Amino acid sequence: MSTLKVAVNPADHIQGDEHAGFTLVEYGDYECPHCGHAYPIVKLIQKHFGKRLRFVFRNFPLNESHPHAESAAESAEFAGAHGKFWEMHDRLLENQDRLSDDLYLELAQELQLAPADLQRALEERKYRARVRADFTGGVRSGVNGTPTFFINGQRHDGPFEYEDLEGAIEDALV
């Protein structure tokens, strides 16, 4: 059974209370259609479990198959460095069929972040190391595609429709 090798830590993007009984970690890729499919499901899961669940998103761009995955991840990290990670994360997944530098700059504008700064960060690959660190940690933890979920540190194998995730999280309670 594969387990999360990098514990949730303050450098992570976290939604929810640190004392929550459940931690759901997703390794995801903004260009992956399965991650796009999981996005509203995770929102429903968060709503259902409320304060009992915290959610963590880590980057796992599959660059060989998704040419925009890395730049999208770096754009989200840029937004994160300015306190707007989740706003960017959501918008990228909501617009995953039109990922491009134009979209990132448009979203930066919308989030009142400086598009010119984002452009420079992308050119300089400022957040590449951060994205790589997530990826490497994911590989070490047995991430086997995107999305890969870990529930309280254990990899969730199998489907990830709402009922599957809800059931797996409930099971982690006992």
Add this chain to the structure above:
Amino acid sequence: MAEILIPGTPAPEFTLHVTPDQSLSLSELRGKPVILAFYPADWSPVCGDQMGLYNEILPEFQKYRAELLGISVDGVWCHEAFAKDRHLHFPLLADFEPKGAVAQMYGVYRKSDGVCERALFVIDKNGVITWSYVSPIAVNPGADGILQALEDLPK
């Protein structure tokens, strides 16, 4: 079914087609660690399927100078199309004729389905198996076990 070969066993030698006109023998890679990844079939439908995932992780394997070989019973032309479609940067070997012979030597052939198990081997630079693992056929095992096995090789 035969049992999967266990650590300490010398890795059986084989020669398989890697392209329509090229073959590769395991012994050619002596001196470096080798990862053998047996898998059921090309064209698995998910993003980041096992071979696609390993393709992304190649730089991690290369840190250990390890060579990765994918092996299935698919033929060379099928492998070629699959590798091209997924931009794979490592060889896929065709365990095609006699079908599954190499998988059988390693104890990882599913006779009932006529495909390889989802099985992983790490072979050290002297050609000895140091780690082996069979995953449930529907579960992509990821690469954590491989990386741990490479880490555990004597430096």
